[in-house]
Amino acid sequence: MYSVTVRDHMMIAHSLRGEVFGPAQSLHGATYVVDVEFRRTELGADGIVVDIGLASSVVRSVLGEMNYRNLDEEEAFAGRNTTTEALARTVFDRVSAAIRGGDLGPEGNTIVSLRVTLHESHIAAASFDAPV
Amino acid sequence: MYSVTVRDHMMIAHSLRGEVFGPAQSLHGATYVVDVEFRRTELGADGIVVDIGLASSVVRSVLGEMNYRNLDEEEAFAGRNTTTEALARTVFDRVSAAIRGGDLGPEGNTIVSLRVTLHESHIAAASFDAPV
Amino acid sequence: MYSVTVRDHMMIAHSLRGEVFGPAQSLHGATYVVDVEFRRTELGADGIVVDIGLASSVVRSVLGEMNYRNLDEEEAFAGRNTTTEALARTVFDRVSAAIRGGDLGPEGNTIVSLRVTLHESHIAAASFDAPV
Amino acid sequence: MYSVTVRDHMMIAHSLRGEVFGPAQSLHGATYVVDVEFRRTELGADGIVVDIGLASSVVRSVLGEMNYRNLDEEEAFAGRNTTTEALARTVFDRVSAAIRGGDLGPEGNTIVSLRVTLHESHIAAASFDAPV
Amino acid sequence: MYSVTVRDHMMIAHSLRGEVFGPAQSLHGATYVVDVEFRRTELGADGIVVDIGLASSVVRSVLGEMNYRNLDEEEAFAGRNTTTEALARTVFDRVSAAIRGGDLGPEGNTIVSLRVTLHESHIAAASFDAPV
Amino acid sequence: MYSVTVRDHMMIAHSLRGEVFGPAQSLHGATYVVDVEFRRTELGADGIVVDIGLASSVVRSVLGEMNYRNLDEEEAFAGRNTTTEALARTVFDRVSAAIRGGDLGPEGNTIVSLRVTLHESHIAAASFDAPV
Numbered sequence: 132m133y134s135v136t137v138r139d140h141m142m143i144a145h146s147l148r149g150e151v152f153g154p155a156q157s158l159h160g161a162t163y164v165v166d167v168e169f170r171r172t173e174l175g176a177d178g179i180v181v182d183i184g185l186a187s188s189v190v191r192s193v194l195g196e197m198n199y200r201n202l203d204e205e206e207a208f209a210g211r212n213t214t215t216e217a218l219a220r221t222v223f224d225r226v227s228a229a230i231r232g233g234d235l236g237p238e239g240n241t242i243v244s245l246r247v248t249l250h251e252s253h254i255a256a257a258s259f260d261a262p263v
Numbered sequence: 264m265y266s267v268t269v270r271d272h273m274m275i276a277h278s279l280r281g282e283v284f285g286p287a288q289s290l291h292g293a294t295y296v297v298d299v300e301f302r303r304t305e306l307g308a309d310g311i312v313v314d315i316g317l318a319s320s321v322v323r324s325v326l327g328e329m330n331y332r333n334l335d336e337e338e339a340f341a342g343r344n345t346t347t348e349a350l351a352r353t354v355f356d357r358v359s360a361a362i363r364g365g366d367l368g369p370e371g372n373t374i375v376s377l378r379v380t381l382h383e384s385h386i387a388a389a390s391f392d393a394p395v
Numbered sequence: 396m397y398s399v400t401v402r403d404h405m406m407i408a409h410s411l412r413g414e415v416f417g418p419a420q421s422l423h424g425a426t427y428v429v430d431v432e433f434r435r436t437e438l439g440a441d442g443i444v445v446d447i448g449l450a451s452s453v454v455r456s457v458l459g460e461m462n463y464r465n466l467d468e469e470e471a472f473a474g475r476n477t478t479t480e481a482l483a484r485t486v487f488d489r490v491s492a493a494i495r496g497g498d499l500g501p502e503g504n505t506i507v508s509l510r511v512t513l514h515e516s517h518i519a520a521a522s523f524d525a526p527v
Numbered sequence: 528m529y530s531v532t533v534r535d536h537m538m539i540a541h542s543l544r545g546e547v548f549g550p551a552q553s554l555h556g557a558t559y560v561v562d563v564e565f566r567r568t569e570l571g572a573d574g575i576v577v578d579i580g581l582a583s584s585v586v587r588s589v590l591g592e593m594n595y596r597n598l599d600e601e602e603a604f605a606g607r608n609t610t611t612e613a614l615a616r617t618v619f620d621r622v623s624a625a626i627r628g629g630d631l632g633p634e635g636n637t638i639v640s641l642r643v644t645l646h647e648s649h650i651a652a653a654s655f656d657a658p659v
Numbered sequence: 660m661y662s663v664t665v666r667d668h669m670m671i672a673h674s675l676r677g678e679v680f681g682p683a684q685s686l687h688g689a690t691y692v693v694d695v696e697f698r699r700t701e702l703g704a705d706g707i708v709v710d711i712g713l714a715s716s717v718v719r720s721v722l723g724e725m726n727y728r729n730l731d732e733e734e735a736f737a738g739r740n741t742t743t744e745a746l747a748r749t750v751f752d753r754v755s756a757a758i759r760g761g762d763l764g765p766e767g768n769t770i771v772s773l774r775v776t777l778h779e780s781h782i783a784a785a786s787f788d789a790p791v
Numbered sequence: 792m793y794s795v796t797v798r799d800h801m802m803i804a805h806s807l808r809g810e811v812f813g814p815a816q817s818l819h820g821a822t823y824v825v826d827v828e829f830r831r832t833e834l835g836a837d838g839i840v841v842d843i844g845l846a847s848s849v850v851r852s853v854l855g856e857m858n859y860r861n862l863d864e865e866e867a868f869a870g871r872n873t874t875t876e877a878l879a880r881t882v883f884d885r886v887s888a889a890i891r892g893g894d895l896g897p898e899g900n901t902i903v904s905l906r907v908t909l910h911e912s913h914i915a916a917a918s919f920d921a922p923v
Contacts, residue, residue: 132657133612138650140516144408144424144465149309153316154463160408160424164517168654174616177545178608183651184549199418201408212310216265220306252404253428253913254270255315258300261264272912276804276820276861281573285580286859292804292820296913331814333804344574348529352570384800385781385824386534387579390564393528396921397876402914413705417712432918438880441809442872447915448813476706480661484702517649518666519711522696525660536780540672540688540729550727556672556688560781595682597672648668649692677837681844740838744793748834782798783843786828789792 141194145202168246215257273326277334300378347389409466432510479521537590541598564642611653673730696774743785801854805862828906875917
């Protein structure tokens with residue numbers, strides 16, 4: 132399996148509901164350094180998994196919808212906890228949708244799976260990894 | 264698949280038996296920066312893979328049994344080489360046992376696999392990855 | 396000059412006032428990975444710059460006053476922008492006060508200067524560096 | 528599954544053919560920081576996946592064939608784009624061949640798969656992962 | 660002293676003249692991960708060292724003049740070795756000129772010094788640090 | 792000021808005397824990832840601070856005298872604590888002596904200062920910085 136990984140980041144505010152979150156139940160925030168890995172079984176004619184320029188644009192666009200926001204006020208997350216795990220899934224879903232929508236060009240159809248990792252600090256991260 | 268990864272470290276002394284180890288047959292030591300990845304197929308009600316506070320405590324507790332020790336004098340390792348690979352397995356076994364013992368709470372039962380990585384320097388690491 | 400550096404982090408929400416901040420004028424947040432470097436001209440009797448356990452506790456305590464908070468609602472920052480630069484200064488001031496208050500023990504008096512660095516992402520950081 | 532990962536690097540010049548590469552169609556270059564992960568289902572008698580000294584030598588030797596070269600002038604790459612993905616595959620093929628040739632000693636036969644990752648910057652990487 | 664540091668990168672080809680460079684006398688290349696630290700004695704009215712958006716643009720623009728190039732064919736470097744040290748100086752000179760030219764806005768006049776670091780691999784870097 | 796930094800590492804066992812060290816009074820160990828920064832006011836004819844090959848060899852040789860050792864049994868450290876700070880000084884002293892002894896070639900005379908940093912984990916480091 133081949134893969135290409137691009138890194139970007141977003142800075143958001145949010146709070147988490149549930150006793151398990153302790154002090155994180157208060158409104159606070161995070162920088163998520165985000166790695167998105169695109170996987171493909173064979174390389175295309177140009178010798179690439181994906182046009183890395185398009186891939187970076189898609190990731191930037193997906194993160195841009197959350198960057199500099201208070202996620203507690205975003206309709207997309209109403210009634211749901213925006214945990215690092217859940218946000219990894221959100222980024223996965225939105226990048227997958229962009230691929231299906233053609234944003235990586237026709238070669239996007241050959242992407243078989245993605246791994247999205249959100250690093251929330253130097254000691255903690257969460258990932259979601261699945262077929263597109 | 265969802266995952267959460269927590270990082271901690273331990274500082275140990277040891278020696279390794281076997282010509283393959285060259286100068287590492289002498290008593291020396293290592294800092295192991297340890298990543299433990301907990302994996303689960305679906306998120307729980309709170310939107311998490313695991314209570315990260317409990318996960319960090321379990322990892323700290325497991326590493327605490329080795330931290331600041333000379334592993335050559337630990338009964339648990341009598342007759343065995345404490346290579347980075349073997350220690351990754353030891354951390355895996357002990358974190359798995361803690362999970363089965365309920366230390367991650369009832370949700371611990373939903374953890375399907377772990378990946379334990381020990382970074383011994385900026386240029387070398389070892390992992391053990393298996394179902395719990 | 397000798398120095399010891401310890402790393403910890405905090406996760407906060409805030410907004411910034413001023414056109415220069417563009418979208419960061421909205422309520423958002425950040426993880427700050429914080430390095431505090433303690434400097435001293437000579438080592439003490441034990442061969443250390445500072446008791447690293449005490450130093451880590453002081454840093455954790457200082458960050459704990461901001462961690463998991465919305466800084467827009469903290470009186471300490473009323474009327475001031477909590478930029479990364481300004482927060483580096485705040486951490487510096489509070490660690491310095493802790494040192495003067497004896498929290499690093501009598502050897503704390505020998506600390507001549509601190510450098511506080513807040514990493515807000517993989518591509519941006521701010522520091523404040525000055526005598527204690 | 529057990530694994531051991533070693534890191535090394537190479538510095539090369541090249542150009543890429545195809546409009547998708549934009550300005551990278553010009554002759555430019557890259558430092559590739561290379562991670563090679565060796566995987567094995569069980570540890571050998573010494574408690575290791577592989578003799579890490581031999582593994583590092585094999586990786587250094589494979590990278591040495593490309594290091595400080597202009598890949599556009601290397602016969603091995605004639606008519607092919609030396610993308611990061613393609614180079615990950617080349618490193619994989621050559622390390623695999625070295626293993627089959629006995630360069631990791633008899634235990635090399637127990638290596639089941641490799642993952643080769645080339646980091647081309649702080650924000651982009653490519654991997655090839657397959658059975659030996 | 661306050662500082663803000665931004666990170667970006669460039670990918671270049673070049674060769675170095677002189678026996679001291681050994682195999683690096685051949686045409687090869689490098690990814691330089693570049694950190695530019697901007698220093699100032701006091702914060703401005705907004706609580707910042709510099710508009711980080713402008714600072715990032717200036718750095719990107721300076722690196723853009725070298726990115727994806729063969730430096731052996733750039734007039735600016737005719738007759739000079741483009742060592743990592745020399746390139747750190749080049750980036751310094753060009754960022755300094757941009758500051759003096761007003762590209763950081765009027766506040767740019769308050770920048771007292773810069774430190775430019777080029778990381779050429781995970782084990783080597785060069786810096787130039789001087790007043791603007 | 793120009794500088795070049797090279798990175799290497801060593802793996803040692805030791806124990807520390809003094810109540811301040813708590814559990815580190817027991818025999819344990821550490822991996823020290825070591826950065827040595829060489830500084831010079833002007834570049835030489837080749838456009839370099841120092842022959843990086845020689846610099847790396849000097850650092851490797853100095854670390855080699857401690858690597859894979861139990862520092863408690865080394866005469867050089869008899870009666871002294873081998874704290875991270877003290878070891879940073881030892882590396883500094885030995886690299887300085889090598890420079891004065893000509894191991895960096897005649898250009899070594901132009902090195903004005905060194906900064907030696909030992910990273911003992913992902914959250915702690917110590918440095919010694921002084922004129923050669």
